[in-house]
Amino acid sequence: xxxxxxxxxxxxxxxxxxxxxxxxxxxxxxxxxxxxxxxxxxxxxxxxxxxxxxxxxxxxxxxxxxxxxxxxxxxxxxxxxxxxxxxxxxxxxxxxxxxxxxxxxxxxxxxxxxxxxxxxxxxxxxxxxxxxxxxxxxxxxxxxxxxxxxxxxxxxxxxxxxxxxxxxxxxxxxxxxxxxxxxxxxxxxxxxxxxxxxxxxxxxxxxx
Amino acid sequence: xxxxxxxxxxxxxxxxxxxxxxxxxxxxxxxxxxxxxxxxxxxxxxxxxxxxxxxxxxxxxxxxxxxxxxxxxxxxxxxxxxxxxxxxxxxxxxxxxxxxxxxxxxxxxxxxxxxxxxxxxxxxxxxxxxxxxxxxxxxxxxxxxxxxxxxxxxxxxxxxxxxxxxxxxxxxxxxxxxxxxxxxxxxxxxxxxxxxxxxxxxxxxxxx
DNA sequence: TAGATTGTTAATCGATTAACAATC
DNA sequence: TAGATTGTTAATCGATTAACAATC
Numbered sequence: 001x002x003x004x005x006x007x008x009x010x011x012x013x014x015x016x017x018x019x020x021x022x023x024x025x026x027x028x029x030x031x032x033x034x035x036x037x038x039x040x041x042x043x044x045x046x047x048x049x050x051x052x053x054x055x056x057x058x059x060x061x062x063x064x065x066x067x068x069x070x071x072x073x074x075x076x077x078x079x080x081x082x083x084x085x086x087x088x089x090x091x092x093x094x095x096x097x098x099x100x101x102x103x104x105x106x107x108x109x110x111x112x113x114x115x116x117x118x119x120x121x122x123x124x125x126x127x128x129x130x131x132x133x134x135x136x137x138x139x140x141x142x143x144x145x146x147x148x149x150x151x152x153x154x155x156x157x158x159x160x161x162x163x164x165x166x167x168x169x170x171x172x173x174x175x176x177x178x179x180x181x182x183x184x185x186x187x188x189x190x191x192x193x194x195x196x197x198x199x200x201x202x203x204x205x206x207x208x
Numbered sequence: 209x210x211x212x213x214x215x216x217x218x219x220x221x222x223x224x225x226x227x228x229x230x231x232x233x234x235x236x237x238x239x240x241x242x243x244x245x246x247x248x249x250x251x252x253x254x255x256x257x258x259x260x261x262x263x264x265x266x267x268x269x270x271x272x273x274x275x276x277x278x279x280x281x282x283x284x285x286x287x288x289x290x291x292x293x294x295x296x297x298x299x300x301x302x303x304x305x306x307x308x309x310x311x312x313x314x315x316x317x318x319x320x321x322x323x324x325x326x327x328x329x330x331x332x333x334x335x336x337x338x339x340x341x342x343x344x345x346x347x348x349x350x351x352x353x354x355x356x357x358x359x360x361x362x363x364x365x366x367x368x369x370x371x372x373x374x375x376x377x378x379x380x381x382x383x384x385x386x387x388x389x390x391x392x393x394x395x396x397x398x399x400x401x402x403x404x405x406x407x408x409x410x411x412x413x414x415x416x
Numbered sequence: 417t418a419g420a421t422t423g424t425t426a427a428t429c430g431a432t433t434a435a436c437a438a439t440c
Numbered sequence: 441t442a443g444a445t446t447g448t449t450a451a452t453c454g455a456t457t458a459a460c461a462a463t464c
Contacts, residue, residue, distance in 0.1 A: 009454090009456090010455090012408045034421075040390075045421095049421090057422085061421055063421070063422085064422080078410050079410050109406060109407075148409055171414065172413055180248070180249050192400065195227070198294065198356065198382060200220045200222065203286050257445090267446050268445080269446040272444085
């Protein structure tokens with residue numbers, strides 16, 4: 001165990017750091033301090049330093065962090081330096097839209113299969129993939145070593161899809177359906193539901 | 209000030225409770241205990257009771273919560289009992305997909321305008337809306353009393369769009385672009401970025 | 417050297433959970 | 441009445457921030 005005990009909050013912030021560091025890298029900025037990062041990401045510099053320090057000593061006192069080096073380190077930590085295949089279940093508007101995210105994430109992470117139940121859609125090409133029937137899910141997950149599933153089916157079908165993904169061996173699920181899912185504790189579930197986000201935002205909107 | 213100090217974590221859970229309660233309501237289930245809710249939502253019952261108790265005494269000792277009543281109460285708390293207009297900026301695949309979310313959220317919350325800069329798209333109908341040029345944003349926000357903006361433009365344009373939304377008077381922003389935005393402290397910003405979600409999930413995926 | 421900035425410890429703050437009296 | 445379940449206080453746990461010695 002190379003890391004002691006990393007909190008979920010820390011892990012959720014690492015991709016945010018990574019994204020901004022990659023931007024700096026593209027701008028050929030070599031070095032950055034936790035203070036500068038804090039300014040740009042609206043975060044406390046101490047938190048950034050502490051987060052990074054869980055994984056090693058990446059900075060230099062008096063200087064800051066070397067951008068390119070830190071990018072590589074964070075990629076390693078997040079395991080973005082190895083291939084990771086994702087399955088997308090639900091080829092509706094949202095599913096199709098998300099299938100474009102291939103480019104955004106990382107060359108090493110890619111959507112390796114898309115599933116639906118609609119006979120009209122099956123066999124159709126989306127990007128460089130062909131929409132498959134969901135009954136091929138288990139086989140595809142095994143053959144392509146898919147580890148993460150994204151669920152973009154209507155709410156009533158989402159739990160069933162989650163069950164199948166789990167059964168097939170997926171270890172992470174990103175659920176876009178507006179419903180609470182139950183999965184075994186060894187499977188990491190994230191909700192990416194627009195409904196709940198908007199509804200909780202509404203709380204903060206004062207009367208006009 | 210009718211509420212003392214409600215934490216963000218509590219507010220984010222209320223829509224989750226609401227959603228499940230509405231499901232129970234549709235199934236004509238009259239009453240539910242915090243224990244049952246906890247089971248179905250994979251949450252601690254004490255937390256659910258405590259969350260609800262911040263806003264009033266909605267339950268009955270020995271009985272539980274009356275589903276229909278609690279649904280109404282949570283809607284009131286989240287201000288989902290009044291109209292709330294949302295603007296969508298960016299009519300790409302994701303934007304179009306999200307424009308369907310009208311039905312999911314709430315009859316009272318609706319996307320009231322869609323903007324883009326692409327001349328090809330402007331004037332095009334999406335659902336019951338016509339895509340407008342982003343230069344009409346300020347006027348539309350004012351006229352339609354839009355209070356929340358969803359950003360689905362490419363990352364490099366997102367901060368500019370956020371600035372315009374803020375300037376126009378929007379008080380909540382849901383950002384789908386893979387970039388960290390800065391907004392004034394009185395504007396509530398939420399990130400709904402798939403990239404960071406997937407990347408943080410990757411951390412938990414063990415070697416195959 | 418003087419100034420800057422890290423890594424880390426200690427202090428603080430916030431959120432979750434346990435426990436139980438009140439009561440339906 | 442006995443059993444169930446809330447609302448709430450106290451205890452615990454986890455996360456953030458402040459402070460500063462180490463050092464580039």
